Amino acid sequence: MSGDMSIREIKYYLEHDMFDEATYIQLTTDHRKGVQTLVRQHEKRKQQAEHLKQLYQDMMMFEQGLHEEGKLRVAGIDEAGRGPLAGPVVAASVILPSDYYLAGLYDSKQLSLAAREFYFEEITQHAEAFGIGIVDNRTIDRINIYEATKRAMNEAIENMGSAPDCLLVDAMHLPEAACEQHCLVKGDQRSVSIAAASVLAKVTRDRIMNEADKEFPGYHFHTNQGYGTKKHLEALQKQGASPYHRKSFSPVALLLG
Template identity: 45%
Template sequence: MNEYLNIIAGVDEAGRGALAGPVYAAAVVLDYRYRIEGLDDSKKLTPKKREQLSAIIKQKSICWSVSSIDVNEIDRINILQATLLAMKNAILKLKRQPNLVLVDGNQSPELEYKVLKIVKGDSFVPAISAASILAKTERDKEMLNLHYQYPSYLFNKHKGYGTQEHMILLKNHGPCKEHRKSFSPVKDLINM
């Protein structure tokens, strides 16, 4: 029997709630012959642990992919649609197309594959946990790049999320081109 007959992809996103930067999604097809210890929701892991696991996931998985949607597209189609599009693109970029897609949360992109939506799946479904880790580590790298382009906003620290520090910097400097203009705190500053 072919061990790859059932190709199960886990999918998750990172950056949906941020005020700046792209939204990322990852899709991962784990090779269940290799157990990866420590998989969990990326938010529960330290940056160092995420990086370690990211390398192992990329090495030990049958296949994986990452996709992102930029700020302009987020503002144009809204964050939910942008997130679903990033998920769909990540799935379609997989080298092996899945028979089943496990999506973290209660909404999923329209796909021609069987899809199961699993709320909090990133905490207990290994393939979704792996996708959560890849999406988060890849987005964090991009936010570090944006920090070098826009050092005044300290994207390296808060990763674009609406922390108190970010809100103060946003008020002091106004939004940059990587801020999501359709999000209330940013929109409110523009309309002042």
């Protein structure tokens, strides 16, 4: 059958996984160079898909263990924005369905902007529950960034609208939490729930900083998200601090004397 098909037809069938096993084996012996190129590309895609699925399964280890203990509503929690000189700290809490699969879900810092936006929409559409917590720069200055991060995380849990059975928290402990919790260092690379939370927190904060940039364009918030880049520091020296800046953070505090 495959020998009677054009390379364009074969490409379509491979892209849509429409070949049965016997026909696919015939393809591997097709003498046409174009067909062999398509077969190699297909095999590479299959290997990548298998790698992503295995990675996801590995990152489900904590959730699966808790599910086996009867804790079915496991919330992953992460934050974005502890280090910047400007803007809020944002946290997210996410409960994913136990049978959910989203290929490539990982630490948001290692995803492209387009991938983060795509995953944000997927997660918010399919999560069993999610919540966002936002603590602004003025509160950060008043209570410090560590306490502000905890507050944002607790707000994210409250904003889910339903109580979790257990928490998986990225590198933080939340004494106020009313349920069992586990602190995971580099949790956004070890737990799919925390990785999902990292995406929601990062995208939400980036959108806030994009709006801040429209109000105060000179600081390049749309590209640096409030972090102390060279251009940002130069703008601080030239323009002074904006209402979004954290006055308790060293570069800003030094500027203000």
